[in-house]
Amino acid sequence: MTSETISQTAARIFNVVLIKPTHYDDQGYPIQWFRSAIPSNTLACMYGLAQDAARRHILGDDVEIRLHTIDETNTRIRPQEIVEMMRETGGEGVICLVGVQSNQYPRAVDLARVFRAKNIQVAIGGFHVSGCFSMLPEIPPEIREAQELGVSLFAGESEAGRLDGFLGDAFARQLKPLYNYLDDLPSLEGEPLPILPRARVRRTMGKLSSLDFGRGCPYQCSFCTIINVQGRKSRYRNADDLERILRENQAQGVNRFFITDDNFARNSQWEQLFDRIIKLREEEGMTFGFTIQVDTLCHKIPNFIEKATRAGANRVFIGLENINPDNLIGANKRQNKITEYRAMLQKWREHGAHTAAGYILGFPADTKESILRDIEIIKRELPLDILEFFFLTPLPGSEDHKRALAQGVWMDPDLNKYDLNHRVTHHGKMSDAEWEDAYRSAWKAYYTDEHVKTVMRRSAVHGLRSIKSLTSKLLMFHLMIKYEGVHPLEGGALRMKFRTDRRPGMKLENPLIFYPRYGFKTIRNAIGYWLTIRKFRKFQQEVVEAPDRETYTDTAIAKQSAQEFEDMELYHATSGGEKALARKKRDETIRKDAHLHAAE
Template sequence: MVLPRGSKERFHVILIKPSKYDDDGYVIRWWRAVVTSNSLACLNALTESARDRHVLGSEVEIAIHLCDETVQRVPIRKWARSIKKAGETGIVCLVGVQSNQFPRAVDLAKEFQKEGIRSMIGGFHVSGCLEMLPELTPEIKEARDAGITLVAGEVENRWDGLLREAYEGTLQPIYNFVADKPSLEGVPGPLVSKNDLKYFINAQSSFDAGRGCPFHCSFCTIINIQGNQMRGRTADDIERLVRLNHAQGLTHFFITDDNFARNRGWEAIADRLIHLREQEGLHSSIMIQTDTLAHKIPRFIEKMTRAGCRRVFIGLESVNPDNLAECGKRQNMLSEYRRMLQTWRDHNAITYAGYIIGFPGDTYESIMRDVEYLKREIPLDFAEFFIWTPLPGSKDHQALYRKGARMNPDMNLYETAHVVMEHPKMSTDELMRAYHDAWSSFYSKEHCLTLLKRRKGPRRRLLFASLVWFRSTVFLENIHPLLGGYIRLKGRKNRRPGYPIESFWIYYMKRFADFFRYSVGMIQLVSEMYGLVRTATLPEFADYEDIATKPETTETAGGLSLIQKQKRAVVA
């Protein structure tokens, strides 16, 4: 390659967070989405650091391209042809790939390789399979045999070397770094520009203050890949990230730690965020994830809400003690649920909880009964329902794999909204009915009014916005809120291999019908929600209380029905 005098050779690093396919084979993509990718931000920061340190040599410039496929179409041919036309080279990195995204990631990698650009895939699916299983699974073998490099584990200590090997054309088929648990102190933290977040509601940034979790839930992949020993960034690291984001006008943050309450540096981080907020006027709106016992940590809730925590996701999982024991979630004490959620409410934080249905002992009737307990006796703002799924990388999946249990081989279905194996007490149709009915029950018009009446002041606006998000993605698009957004975008030819490409007229007639249905449905949904807000603000509900929100007494502590269930479980 002949370069103009004084110019540098360029090596392109294309970082892509892949989406997944819907049930019709179309890539899930939105005009505006909600959940950003922390993995993409991490790899972007590491690549920028490598570029600034000239890890490929002083005469080689690293050109970085970012794409989150949930909101952007991947311009495969445009990028590939531009690189080849300039006589340059590059590497495509599919980052943070979960099991349900793996089929799409492989298809993207193959398309780039047809254009002459090598690719590698990392994330939880590759890491979980290589760490927990005795052999390569069929989809991993297929990717390897297609010439795709597979990377397991965290790469903070390895990224420079991988980039050098990619540049030199010496990448190996598989790298397994799972045993290497790098320190996060002083490491470039996750960061993207505000422009890269322009397609997301609220332009929410994210960072992981730490990794790992000390608990032993059988369905969890985090503990087997990131470990049970907590590792974290320092308060100085977090301050730097917050300042860099505020300088861009980004003030909303999702701290992606699987369990921030068990981060040993949580208090130092909280104190630093409080200082920035109260002494320097750097106000941040924060969401965290934590466990059901965080309220017992002295000062945790008080300091986190002072620091700006407005939303908290809690691993509730179930109100059935048998189910909690089944999945190793013994730290979840039913008698503490109500007290824990009341404490967060007292500090004006909106609460979200993960709730799993389809445990081996579940029936349709038991699921719907427990959802009613959840609605009536627990002061929870949002329930996120998931179908019990043996995710690759979890103890559940490992045990079933070793037994030779029949599990659906299509990884696209492993997003916890599909049934991927037979249930001992319910048919697939019955379990799917329970899943959909759980959403319909909790987010019914009647219960949404209850949720709005329970909330007073400015948090009611946040509750309203999130209810619109949840109800629209579930009821109008039949997609889980964590995969959702606003106004679905599709591409006629952007379809999973094996599905037919529809004719121009048929496709656009269907898209027009879909858009019309969605628009009418959204107008009706928002109008209904505004009506519920007006009702909730009537004077007669100014002092509204119910069994879930009444101040705790000896008689109401934990919820009477929940205590009775717990006692029955102990006796049994």
């Protein structure tokens, strides 16, 4: 637990404990690591807001707000220790379970139940609570359960002084059952900045922190919760805000960030933000590395990719989702044009950025055979580095979930499984077993030794630094799927398990069984890790020493030509692909005719 004292002389202490909960694995143990992969941006935002409130003495000059931050993905929570800490400092405070997604909601309620039994105030906020209040006509049972425990619920965002009001109510022990700000999305300009304490950042792999430049996305994807919680209008921090964030992090030795904006390419202020970062890099010698999220049409924005990479965006996550246009249209993701995929990916490559793409399995037209066919097409024809697979999941807060609920479609009642790594509904064409097998097979099909080497060879064309960075990312994905059984985005280094932290309702295991099994699996995985690392390093060495390292080419990275639209299976494997190609040809003909008429 990381804590910060703003004042040392106040007569009273009010503890604000910010907890980002994890969720349970299939055996009922919290998914925790010695070092986790991805930091929590909500924790960073809430810490920044609470730190600002403490410095302004919003509870009075005689009250010290003492902040504590816990990211449960890399820190064990001991509720009794937190209770004793509060009692030792006067017994005043509030537990805030922040950024709680649907799969983390059961864990959050389990923690809340323990604290409420000790008469400690608890609030839960995040996408599950906000999504349910945003989209559902009635309060779902799990939300009512929390209310019956006396837990306060927070829907929406905490900027614009809302956290001040909440903390004031908590200090007076008059928390409201519900704080609902969904209908009033705040501006982000001039707001306190998201930041994580250095001690918290050090608990992530690569000392990675998190921040957001803006919120909101203009699109209407039916599986998405973000548009219904953060809105479809872009809200953003200005360049001065951004510079303050970067300088404050740089001062504590943090310069690598995961930018959580769902679609940075649609932030109307992207150019001013990138220009400010470029100025800091090129005029002051500051160094930054960013992972950003963009859409598949970002390359159409003049100078976007050029300025993004100059600013330090070296890894890019793209919502590819599928290569069958019929599936994309069915999910209301009409902005994705498969005829633009290669141009977009190649442009990122030309500017030195590695690309990762999300790919959803389980659209209505999918079968196991079509899924595996499409993965082979991607491997052969698209210059992607990392491919991340997800079950199509009706997440609470999405249009898909709202529709399924209204239609009485079966959905798994255990929210812990809503992590996009578990099947939680049935499929129209595949049996449950077939769908689950297709998901497992997809990972195996993409991350074969042969394709891993191919991806390395493509990256090595751009230099040795590029391939070394990519190899570590490929390793992470391979190891998490093969040995840990969790999605790589939930992964980390050295899995931690604690016998007594098992999910309530599941029997505590005998110590003589639990500890030997945990120790054996840890050792077995360590051996598997070592062998895999040796293998990948060998692949990397072979690629580095290849005589054609700088001249290597293949179908995916070959220069674009008109002929590719006739030859590539990407455009001919599905009827949707054929239609997309026909639309592209028709549009090009219209543009040429318009150009000729203009010239005349």
